[in-house]
Amino acid sequence: MAEAGLILETKDVVKRFGGLTAVNKLSFAMEKGRICSIIGPNGAGKTTFFNALSGLSKPEEGEIRFEGRRIDGLAPEKVMDLHMARTFQNIRLFGGMTVVENIMVGAYTRLRQNAVQTVLRTRAFKAEEKKAEARAEDLMAYVGLKGVGNELAGSLPYGAQRRVEIARALASEPRLLLLDEPTAGMNPAETEEATNLVKRLRDELGITILLIEHDMRVVMSISESITVMDHGEKIAEGKPGEIASNPRVIEAYLGRRAAAAGGGAGSAGDRGGNPPGGDAESAENRGGNPPGGDAVVPS
Numbered sequence: 001m002a003e004a005g006l007i008l009e010t011k012d013v014v015k016r017f018g019g020l021t022a023v024n025k026l027s028f029a030m031e032k033g034r035i036c037s038i039i040g041p042n043g044a045g046k047t048t049f050f051n052a053l054s055g056l057s058k059p060e061e062g063e064i065r066f067e068g069r070r071i072d073g074l075a076p077e078k079v080m081d082l083h084m085a086r087t088f089q090n091i092r093l094f095g096g097m098t099v100v101e102n103i104m105v106g107a108y109t110r111l112r113q114n115a116v117q118t119v120l121r122t123r124a125f126k127a128e129e130k131k132a133e134a135r136a137e138d139l140m141a142y143v144g145l146k147g148v149g150n151e152l153a154g155s156l157p158y159g160a161q162r163r164v165e166i167a168r169a170l171a172s173e174p175r176l177l178l179l180d181e182p183t184a185g186m187n188p189a190e191t192e193e194a195t196n197l198v199k200r201l202r203d204e205l206g207i208t209i210l211l212i213e214h215d216m217r218v219v220m221s222i223s224e225s226i227t228v229m230d231h232g233e234k235i236a237e238g239k240p241g242e243i244a245s246n247p248r249v250i251e252a253y254l255g256r257r258a259a260a261a262g263g264g265a266g267s268a269g270d271r272g273g274n275p276p277g278g279d280a281e282s283a284e285n286r287g288g289n290p291p292g293g294d295a296v297v298p299s
């Protein structure tokens with residue numbers, strides 16, 4: 001049984017890709033109303049864990065409970081129906097659709113019209129669609145997007161696209177929102193705004209937030225609890241202060257960093273993110289080098 005007050009609970013979740021165990025017996029729990037972060041070097045399994053939570057992939061072992069209900073193995077849209085939404089490390093917008101249309105996609109899970117009505121575009125459907133459009137406009141304003149509703153999502157700067165993704169997630173009325181590297185590719189000013197937005201989502205809208213984040217200043221400033229992954233496993237968990245001074249965590253970061261620095265020049269060593277203790281180096285690290293071999297669009 002799920003413990004009272006827990007919005008999310010996983011037990012011994014395992015996800016493998018061939019011989020690689022990307023997530024290894026991960027047990028995790030999160031209370032409703034919190035802002036928690038998952039951190040860890042590139043390839044630690046963070047995104048894979050999110051994929052399992054959001055129904056994008058089915059774990060081979062373990063259990064996932066959302067608001068007490070088993071959700072492992074459910075399809076992504078079913079998970080969304082239960083009021084869990086997410087954004088992606090590699091932005092996934094419909095680049096050829098407008099911003100408003102992209103946001104409305106998120107609302108369709110809440111539009112309870114049946115397929116026939118949708119095809120016939122009945123009066124009721126049109127009324128709902130109008131409502132969804134108005135809601136999309138409100139959400140745009142909420143996430144700080146102005147005057148871009150009719151622009152193609154793909155034409156927006158990177159930081160704005162991340163906001164659109166958050167707005168689309170909000171349109172599905174989540175109680176739990178998973179954000180996969182919401183500040184990746186952002187400059188320092190955008191990063192600060194995005195951080196404030198995440199706080200507002202929780203403080204004003206009451207949404208529980210779980211984020212994967214590589215910018216340690218963001219992590220340390222907004223997380224109430226931090227879970228550290230390395231090689232698919234949870235290696236530490238605690239409050240920001242505890243994590244920053246945890247030797248295993250520092251080793252996981254510095255080990256990678258030293259190895260990377262030995263292998264090449266320049267900023268390669270920063271790719272796993274700054275160590276949580278956070279030497280506050282440079283704006284470079286903040287905007288640059290989102291982890292992973294992911295396609296990165298410069299801001």
Ligand SMILES: Nc1ncnc2c1ncn2[C@@H]1O[C@H](COP(=O)(O)OP(=O)(O)O)[C@@H](O)[C@H]1O
Nearest residue numbers: 017022041042043044045046047048049291292
């Ligand atoms: N679809 C996939 N097929 C094969 N291997 C994958 C797949 N997705 C992720 N991996 C591997 O799983 C490990 C964890 O990746 P990922 O979850 O993206 O890490 P993180 O988000 O922590 O950087 C990496 O070694 C990655 O290469």
Ligand SMILES: [Mg+2]
Nearest residue numbers: 046047089292
């Ligand atoms: Mg990732």
